Amino acid sequence: MAARAATHDACAENVTLLALVGHVPTHHVQGLSLCGGNVTKSAQFVSELVVVERDEPIAVVLLNRPQQLNALSDELMEQLVAALQELDEDEAVRCIVLGGSERAFAAGADIAELAAATPISMYKDRRIDRWDTIRNLRTPLVAAVSGYCLGGGCELAMACDLIVASETARFGQPEINLGVLPGAGGTQRLTRAVGKAMAMDMILTGRMITAEEARELGLVARVVVKEAWLREAKRLARKIAAKGPVSVRLAKESIDKAFEASLSVGLEFERRAFYLARASEDATEGLTAFLEKRKPDFKGR
Ligand code: CO8
Numbered sequence: 001m002a003a004r005a006a007t008h009d010a011c012a013e014n015v016t017l018l019a020l021v022g023h024v025p026t027h028h029v030q031g032l033s034l035c036g037g038n039v040t041k042s043a044q045f046v047s048e049l050v051v052v053e054r055d056e057p058i059a060v061v062l063l064n065r066p067q068q069l070n071a072l073s074d075e076l077m078e079q080l081v082a083a084l085q086e087l088d089e090d091e092a093v094r095c096i097v098l099g100g101s102e103r104a105f106a107a108g109a110d111i112a113e114l115a116a117a118t119p120i121s122m123y124k125d126r127r128i129d130r131w132d133t134i135r136n137l138r139t140p141l142v143a144a145v146s147g148y149c150l151g152g153g154c155e156l157a158m159a160c161d162l163i164v165a166s167e168t169a170r171f172g173q174p175e176i177n178l179g180v181l182p183g184a185g186g187t188q189r190l191t192r193a194v195g196k197a198m199a200m201d202m203i204l205t206g207r208m209i210t211a212e213e214a215r216e217l218g219l220v221a222r223v224v225v226k227e228a229w230l231r232e233a234k235r236l237a238r239k240i241a242a243k244g245p246v247s248v249r250l251a252k253e254s255i256d257k258a259f260e261a262s263l264s265v266g267l268e269f270e271r272r273a274f275y276l277a278r279a280s281e282d283a284t285e286g287l288t289a290f291l292e293k294r295k296p297d298f299k300g301r
Pocket of ligand 1: 067068069071072077107108109110111112114128148150151152153174175178181182183184
């Protein structure tokens with residue numbers, strides 16, 4: 001409840017665009033700011049299926065296939081991964097927001113493509129392997145989810161570091177209704193996020209859960225009023241981006257280890273990450289700034 005109340009306050013404090021998300025042809029998007037604020041400060045590029053805007057120190061990447069509810073076609077995934085990789089290599093970008101449209105984050109893999117694929121074509125094209133690139137990004141990734149977040153879409157949101165959801169968001173792994181099962185991490189990440197009982201319930205029945213249920217289960221970090229889904233994700237991204245990038249990246253890696261390693265291996269990893277962070281100029285700056293009662297100026301070194 002407290003989280004919801006705080007979010008209503010945040011809504012009141014800031015009114016930026018939402019209308020354009022996912023409903024505007026790409027040629028109209030050129031020249032507008034997705035991040036609000038000063039257009040001249042931001043740079044953007046628009047590929048056919050993915051819209052990217054940098055508003056340093058954050059960047060916003062929006063899936064742009066609204067007629068198909070952002071179904072994750074091969075071409076869209078190729079453009080998405082290329083855009084994320086480029087941003088990840090840019091030191092000036094310290095946090096990335098990944099969103100869809102108000103109606104859908106993504107309704108899953110493209111079912112027509114899936115129907116046309118063969119096991120051998122999927123194996124040879126290594127399409128799902130591409131998802132590992134997203135998992136291995138060093139820059140923190142905040143999923144901004146509004147509307148449907150299903151199948152591969154839910155898997156994509158879970159591959160991000162945390163999820164901000166609109167109260168309208170619906171999460172599900174409905175692959176079972178198509179005679180298949182999650183194939184890009186759903187059985188593993190959902191189970192780690194919500195536990196075996198709920199993962200079985202959702203994956204074996206294909207049912208959708210609400211944003212509030214997802215938050216209670218630990219799948220979602222914050223639920224916000226429907227107008228605020230993108231704005232709140234950007235606000236959160238800016239908060240993360242204001243921290244020391246070295247310690248943020250090391251903390252993200254350490255948390256990921258909690259899902260992949262034993263406790264003793266994870267603790268050892270964390271300890272070494274801590275020593276490494278302490279060796280950074282940012283740590284010296286952060287500790288000194290506290291003692292000098294001033295704000296730290298992190299440089300990412
Ligand atoms: N793929 C392709 N097109 C889709 C998809 C999809 N996943 N979802 C929706 N669309 C299309 C519809 O065909 C429709 O197109 P058209 O207007 O040309 O008929 C348009 O989007 C709008 O959809 P609806 O008319 O169905 O809209 P509704 O509001 O009535 O329903 C739903 C919305 C409930 C989201 C419904 O569209 C639906 O059930 N979609 C399918 C959801 C689903 O089953 N997802 C799982 C797909 S399988 C998967 O994700 C496996 C992942 C494996 C690994 C990932 C590899 C990339």
